[in-house]
Amino acid sequence: MAPNSRIIxxxxxxxxxxxxxxxxxxxxxxTPLGKKQAASLAPKVSDLAKEVELVASSPLKxxxxxxxxxxxxxxxxxxxxxxxxxxxxxxxxxxxxxxGSSKEELQANPEFAGFNFSTxxxxxxxxxxxxxxxxxxxxxxxxxxRQWLRERQEKVIVLVAHGDVLRQIxxxxxxxxxxxxxNAEARSFHFDEKSVESDDCFLDQxxxxxxxxxxxxTSTEMDIEGGETMGNL
Numbered sequence: 023m024a025p026n027s028r029i030i031x032x033x034x035x036x037x038x039x040x041x042x043x044x045x046x047x048x049x050x051x052x053t054p055l056g057k058k059q060a061a062s063l064a065p066k067v068s069d070l071a072k073e074v075e076l077v078a079s080s081p082l083k084x085x086x087x088x089x090x091x092x093x094x095x096x097x098x099x100x101x102x103x104x105x106x107x108x109x110x111x112x113x114x115x116x117x118x119x120x121x122g123s124s125k126e127e128l129q130a131n132p133e134f135a136g137f138n139f140s141t142x143x144x145x146x147x148x149x150x151x152x153x154x155x156x157x158x159x160x161x162x163x164x165x166x167x168r169q170w171l172r173e174r175q176e177k178v179i180v181l182v183a184h185g186d187v188l189r190q191i192x193x194x195x196x197x198x199x200x201x202x203x204x205n206a207e208a209r210s211f212h213f214d215e216k217s218v219e220s221d222d223c224f225l226d227q228x229x230x231x232x233x234x235x236x237x238x239x240t241s242t243e244m245d246i247e248g249g250e251t252m253g254n255l
Contacts, residue, residue, distance in 0.1 A: 026177065026212070027176070027177050027178070027179065027212065027213065028177065028179070028210060028211075028212055028228070029179050029210070029211045029213075029225060030067075030070070030074070030178070030179065030208055030209070031181055031183065031188055031191065031192065031208070031209050031210075031211060032063075032093070032180060032182045032183070032206070032207065032208040032209075033182075033184065033185055033188060033203035033207050034056070034080075034082075034085045034087070034088040034182060034183075034184060034205075034206070035052055035056035035057070035063075035084070035088050035091075035092070035205045035206040035235055036052065036053050036055050036056035036205045036206075036235055037050045037051060037053065037119075038051060038052070038119075040056075040205075045115075045117045045118060045119045046118050046119070047118060047119050048121060048123075049082055049083050049084075049122055049123045050084060051087060052083075052084050052087045052088065055235075056084070056087075056088075056205065056206075056235075057087065059205050059234045059235035060087060060088045060090075060091035060092040060206050061091045061092070062206070062234045063088075063092035063206045063208065063232060064091065064092055064093065064094045066231075066232035066234060067093065067095075067208060068095050070178075071095035071099070073177075074100070074180050075100075075176035075178050076106065076176040076178075076179045076180070077089060077093055077096050077100060077104075077105045077106070077179075077182075078105065078106040078107070078111070078179065078180065079107055079108065079181070079183075080107075080108060080111040080112050080113070080122075080183045080184060080187070081108070081109055081112065081122055081139070081141075081146070082112060082113065082120070082122045082123075082184070083123065083128075083134075085182045085183060085184065086107075086128075086134055087133070088182050088206060089105060089180075089182045090102070090134075092182070092206055093180055096180060102136035102137060103136055103138050104138070105137060105138070106141065107137060107139060107141050107142060108141070108170070108181070109122070109141060109143070109153070110163055110166050110167050110170070111167055111181060111183040111191075112146070112153065112183075112184070113183075113185075113186055113187055114155055114186040114190065115155055115186065116149040116154075116155040120184070121147055121149060122142075122146060123147070124142075124147060125139045125142040125144075125146075161190065161193075163187075164187065164190035164191045164193060165222060165223075167181075167187075167191050168191060168222070168223045169221070172213060172218065172223045180208075185203045189201065191225070192211065192225055192227070193224065194224050204233050205233075205234065205235030206233070206234035207230070207232070207233045207234070208230075208231040209227060209229070209230050209231060210231050211226060212226055212228055213225060213226070
């Protein structure tokens with residue numbers, strides 16, 4: 023682990039299943055507004071993006087889109103082929119909207135040209151075993167993600183993921199976080215000194231970095247205009 027490493031966790035922008043709560047949409051992509059939200063995040067994090075040494079993303083469509091648009095300065099500087107696709111950071115639930123697409127389907131989509139899909143094994147969309155939606159499996163997966171982040175040598179890491187799994191990744195001794203992440207929201211964390219060497223290796227929040235959209239399904243373009251960079255909490 024790099025000393026004083028900084029983890030920038032980011033939730034995807036508005037996706038199709040967020041609007042009408044239609045969870046039957048397989049691997050729900052961003053809405054047109056969601057793409058605007060994600061694109062509007064980029065200028066808000068432009069200074070921080072210069073410091074980012076690693077970008078990682080859940081491989082669902084909405085997180086790939088948010089990564090490409092929202093962290094465009096870092097992705098372009100580091101190379102889109104060097105974005106680490108982390109199936110372990112996929113959303114928790116066993117619903118079509120939270121189930122990813124096969125490596126072959128993603129590779130055939132020109133919107134995702136350049137991403138390296140080599141980390142996607144055939145079982146990553148199975149929602150079974152390691153990826154099962156039961157509470158213990160989700161806890162284990164979130165712990166795995168924290169351990170993976172801890173073992174990286176980069177000092178500033180971005181991970182783009184989903185609201186439910188982010189609440190698990192940012193869990194503490196008392197259980198998962200209850201924070202409701204907004205669309206295209208980035209928050210900065212560091213490892214808790216007391217637990218960093220343990221299997222749990224919990225994260226402590228430093229500050230909100232930027233918010234590019236609201237939380238409610240009724241989010242509008244007005245949310246983009248009001249999503250200003252925020253300081254320390």
